[in-house]
Amino acid sequence: MSVKDLLENKGHEIYSVTQSVKLREAIAMLNKYNIGVVLITDSAGKLTGILSERDIIRRSLLQETGFRDEPVTKSMTKNVLTVPPSASVDDVMEIMTTSHIRHIPVMDGDDIKGLISIGDIVKRKIADAENEAAAMRDYITTG
Numbered sequence: 201m202s203v204k205d206l207l208e209n210k211g212h213e214i215y216s217v218t219q220s221v222k223l224r225e226a227i228a229m230l231n232k233y234n235i236g237v238v239l240i241t242d243s244a245g246k247l248t249g250i251l252s253e254r255d256i257i258r259r260s261l262l263q264e265t266g267f268r269d270e271p272v273t274k275s276m277t278k279n280v281l282t283v284p285p286s287a288s289v290d291d292v293m294e295i296m297t298t299s300h301i302r303h304i305p306v307m308d309g310d311d312i313k314g315l316i317s318i319g320d321i322v323k324r325k326i327a328d329a330e331n332e333a334a335a336m337r338d339y340i341t342t343g
Contacts, residue, residue, distance in 0.1 A: 203292060203306050204285035206324060207314040214305075214315050216241050219248050223259070223275050224268040226251050237303045239312065240276045246310050249276035252303065282307040283316070293321050 216239040217226050226238050230253065240249035251272055259267050259275040267275065282305045283292055292304055302318040 201289050201324065201328075202285065203283055203287045203289065203316060204313075206289060206316065206320060207285070207306060210314070210316075210320055212314040214239055214312060216312070217251075217272060218243060219271065219273050219276075221272050222269055223251075223256070223272050226272045227256060227268065236317070237315070239305060239315065240272055241312075245312075247280060247282070247305060247307065247312055249273065249278050250280045250303065250305065251276040280305060284308060285313055289321060289324050292316055293325075296321065 215229055215233055215235055215237075217229060219240050219242055226240075229238050230236070237250055237252045239247060240251055242248050249272070255275050255277055281295060281299055281301065283295065285306055285308055287306075295304060296302065296318055304316050306313040306316060
């Protein structure tokens, strides 16, 4: 299954803020929508970074006070790993595993098409395993 197919089932909704936003506003968005990352874009909507809960924790360890009133650019991950819509679910799983990340933006050129999380991958793998088990049961019972 391709990432494009996964997004068709999941949806293309993403949460993003511009790079001029203060960290506290991005944290409020994470909390409001109960999400683990927010994408950071420039004023034209081009991806410039990703901000995860992990990034916020790391920033808080470097600077105990005042960091929430600084721009998200001081806390975000700038070198964002992305995948094209044509990538397979297995490709994404491999990238997440080797890079120790839980979210990957799906990009078509400079266009953000969606965001894949480790939860999306796990759900897909479970569904695949259940479908395979059902097909095996059907095969065995019908001879």
